[in-house]
Amino acid sequence: MRVAHFTDIHVRRPLRLAEIPGKRLLGAANLAYSGRGAGFSDRVVEALARAVLDLSPDVVVCTGDLTALATRAEFEAAWTLLSPIFERFPFVLVPGNHDAYTSSAARKRPIERTFGAFTGGGAYPAVHRFGYLSFVGVDSARFHPIFASGRIPGPVLSRLGDVLREDDAPCQVLLVHHPLLRASGEPATRRTRDLVNRADLLSVLASADRLGLILHGHEHRGYRGVLSLDGRTVPVVNPGSGGLERVPEHRRTAHVCVYTLAEEGLIDVERHAFDGQAFVPEPGGAFASGW
Ligand SMILES: [Fe+2]
16 A cells, blocks of 8 residues: 655644734744744645645555644644645544644644544544554644643553554554654654653554554654664654745755555655655655755
8 A cells, every 4th residue: 555644734824813822922933033934835735735646645644733833724724735635535644743832722632623533533542444554643742831842641652552452454554743763863852852751652662563664743854764672673754844845055845755565564665855846756766865
């Protein structure tokens, strides 16, 4: 089966007055002054949707950060931009930290209200079965007043062990927004940005012997690695942001990956890069560009 994967499109819409207080003010200022916000655009996401239609995968997955500041307007805009994809293909989604950006968004979970049909309705871990593949989504998004780190709630981790054992798919794919590895291959253990209970997740995964692939996002520059788990290795892939405009001087653009998976696991990785107009196969092969 062929699985398309994109992440971190960070759809933005202007804030209404009532939405401004608190972390959103900090976030909006940060996006404006750091120039990070300026890099994301609807036209790239529209091109991404066209690319996914052309690639015609069996399933499409997204590892979160649909929005920048988790407002209702951003979720509605993301819905409109992504509708060509989920109207045509099975679609599976997990939240990112920006989808639970404020304490109120973390409590009210607007992502579940808008996209609940694709997350599994807000109950995690969520198992989405397609033929010989099971996608197991976990929610690592939580509110933190300053940090972008994530945490998988303890009860979700305990259920994850049972779910991975009881699910009988020959090949399981874990979807989680936060990375387990850094681009260098080192463990992702920064307190400010990474999964604070990474070690607990790894001990649950150690006994998951049909886990064939781990997909994540969060870092906007893509990379792939290999996670060692109790004598086995599992490939880990982050395509990089799917919503960034192309800026050659910063060696930056949007990407989408397509994986070919058999019952035994991952066979092939393709990566397509936004060339300013459309997504084209990455020159030199997946991740060859270093962008
Ligand atoms: Fe993120």
